[in-house]
Amino acid sequence: MRYLTVALAKGRLAELAMDIFTSIGMDCSEMKDKSTRKLIFTDEEHKMKFILVKATDVPTYVEYGAADIGIVGKDTLLEESRNLYEMVDLEFGACNMCVCGRPELKGRLGEITDLKVASKYPNIARRYFQETKGQTIELIKLNGSVELGPLVGLSDVIVDIVETGSTLRENGLEVLEVICPLSARFVVNKVSMKMERERIMEMVNAFIEKTEDKDQ
Numbered sequence: 001m002r003y004l005t006v007a008l009a010k011g012r013l014a015e016l017a018m019d020i021f022t023s024i025g026m027d028c029s030e031m032k033d034k035s036t037r038k039l040i041f042t043d044e045e046h047k048m049k050f051i052l053v054k055a056t057d058v059p060t061y062v063e064y065g066a067a068d069i070g071i072v073g074k075d076t077l078l079e080e081s082r083n084l085y086e087m088v089d090l091e092f093g094a095c096n097m098c099v100c101g102r103p104e105l106k107g108r109l110g111e112i113t114d115l116k117v118a119s120k121y122p123n124i125a126r127r128y129f130q131e132t133k134g135q136t137i138e139l140i141k142l143n144g145s146v147e148l149g150p151l152v153g154l155s156d157v158i159v160d161i162v163e164t165g166s167t168l169r170e171n172g173l174e175v176l177e178v179i180c181p182l183s184a185r186f187v188v189n190k191v192s193m194k195m196e197r198e199r200i201m202e203m204v205n206a207f208i209e210k211t212e213d214k215d216q
């Protein structure tokens, strides 16, 4: 039996994913040790390897087959548009992709020519404004603390994830438009799905079951 490799998006998603892998009998104890700097963890009994990678890289590892399976947010999948199978909506990490800005802009975005949009998600932002709304924008790519954009006059609005809304509230910004809901997804490499269908589907079904249990 060959090893199956799972790429986990470092951070909260990885921790929640580890809880599910643990509940279906995998050994994730070494990975849960916060002081470790290791990047590859092995469960010899189940012939599984887990790798911890930056969230935006999970779809790349899975598309190229360096990982058979990935656990990653829908935001990253939408931004990266990789060629892979999205198998399960795990429902955790739920939040929304939104256009946010100063409250006085609510309902008025269409009136602004060359709207300046700052985002960590340039592809999602461009698609939403240009393809869905048919509005030309000037896109400014940022890598974090995106809420600063409208506060320091870098942009009119931002496209970003809103979870609790507290970052917006504490900075005097509001959700102006909701683009789409987001959550963690279980994704699979297309070749792995053919070669290791049985083992992967067993895992997919276990994840579906765990997700359904939580809903009840």
Ligand code: PRP
Pocket (backbone or CB within 6 Å): 143, 144, 145, 146, 147, 160, 161, 162, 163, 164, 165, 166, 167, 168
């Ligand atoms: C994310 C996101 C928002 C914030 C939303 O940022 O980009 O800034 O969380 O969460 P909230 O609605 O619960 O306040 P992250 O913490 O990843 O840091 P970043 O700004 O450096 O990207």
